[in-house]
Amino acid sequence: MTLLNHRAEGPTSAPPLLLGPSLGTSYALWDKVAPELSITHRVVRWDLPGHGGSAADLIKAGATVGDLAGLVLALADSLGIERFAYAGVSLGGAVGLHLAVHHPQRLSSLAVICSSAHFNGAKPWQERAALVRREGLAGLAEGADARWFTSGFTVPELVQDHGDADPDAYAACCDALAAFDLRDRLPEIAVPTLLVAGREDPATPPAHLREIADAVPGSALVELPGASHLAPAQCPEAVLTALRAHFGGPVGRGMEVRREVLGDPHVDRAQARQTPFTARFQDFISRYAWGEIWTDPTLSRRERSMITLTALVAHGHYDELAMHVRAARRNGLTPEEIGAVLLQTAVYCGVPAANSAFATAQRVMAEEEGSS
Structure with a gap:
């Protein structure tokens, strides 16, 4: 039918x-x-x-x-x-x-x-x-x-x-x-x-x-x-x-902003993996991270992307870093600007952390260039 x-x-x-x-x-x-x-x-x-x-x-x-x-x-x-x-x-x-x-x-x-x-x-x-x-x-x-x-x-x-x-x-x-x-x-x-x-x-x-x-x-x-x-x-x-x-x-506007920054494919995958066990956590992310922090007009999305990249490098969250490199590009950062942010992390977060971050970012941007 x-x-x-x-x-x-x-x-x-x-x-x-x-x-x-x-x-x-x-x-x-x-x-x-x-x-x-x-x-x-x-x-x-x-x-x-x-x-x-x-x-x-x-x-x-x-x-x-x-x-x-x-x-x-x-x-x-x-x-x-x-x-x-x-x-x-x-x-x-x-x-x-x-x-x-x-x-x-x-x-x-x-x-x-x-x-x-x-x-x-x-x-x-x-x-x-x-x-x-x-x-x-x-x-x-x-x-x-x-x-x-x-x-x-x-x-x-x-x-x-x-x-x-x-x-x-x-x-x-x-x-x-x-x-x-x-x-x-x-x-x-x-x-x-x-x-x-x-x-x-x-x-x-x-x-x-x-x-x-x-x-x-x-x-x-x-x-x-x-x-x-x-x-x-x-x-x-x-x-x-x-x-x-x-x-x-x-x-709130949390899901709208989350989709605008991270892209529909990523959010769709996250929602498809959601279970009753993780539902409250996903709700927490959408309401607070995306519905309150990312919607605050005090900082632009470009600025928030730069801060987020730095924080992720500092804590060694490289899977999340890959996701936010894509988000940073969606928010208007150029590869040169992303490189400058990661170079800054070499000074304040350490060279080994920045080295891993550059490798992650280079892989993500190469993937994006190859799919465009």
Whole structure:
């Protein structure tokens, strides 16, 4: 069976969390949020049919949100995920509501972001589906910024995703939105539920989220000032704070900075090796080393790299040194500057330590030159 295109991040031993996108976007909608959530969760974000990397033929005209929910469950099954937390934006949020009503045994908790239990009736979506089938997506993509963000804000990658989506699959998603109305089933939802509204959202205004919050027993509502429809892209830190509080885990930019400095391959390997025994240590590194020290603006990342290289040489941590030589290059240090730092260590840490450090650095830079 063909599955939804997806990206998995975080340790395989961590609690699973699935992230759903809005119509017209790809899983890139979660780029500023997913890495942080992956500190404490196995995050799986997915593309709608015909969007991003998902095949268009996964959906047909006349589709329903239930059909999309079935694709999400098939994806979870393929990954060996039985029960999971879920967060979704707009259409992705509707999928979460459907799962909570029709498959409650699969959900541990739910967050519905800039979404609705209905989407202003069938007619607007039927008209949009007909327009897209007739004229394609170019016209709609041009107006995406106004529907998605407040004035002056944009995310070009998401606008490009909109224009690149398959028109027939997009129209079928419009069919699903046209048929969606779960208002009379909301009181049945029993999983812990968070609603997140953007106060400047013209597509699903806060009243839509309040309606859900009023109907779902024990649910919580957060309204984000200055946020429009794609809140995870426009206000990632506010969304992350709300999701952390709901799903559990620390708030911060630690994983984002860790990936920027050390690179995705290294962090992915570290997370893949994580076990329940090492999970708290990995969390400690992400929160304190990367979320507090490396994010402190007092020193630049170049300066922090030079200090880190010196400390590692002083203590003879040459495996870590190799990793931070790569990080130093990523932070803008030239080979000559790295050499000058290591020469300084010869004076203050000793010639034998510097000798080993030069050998390590030379090997790393030769490997990088060979792979470029």
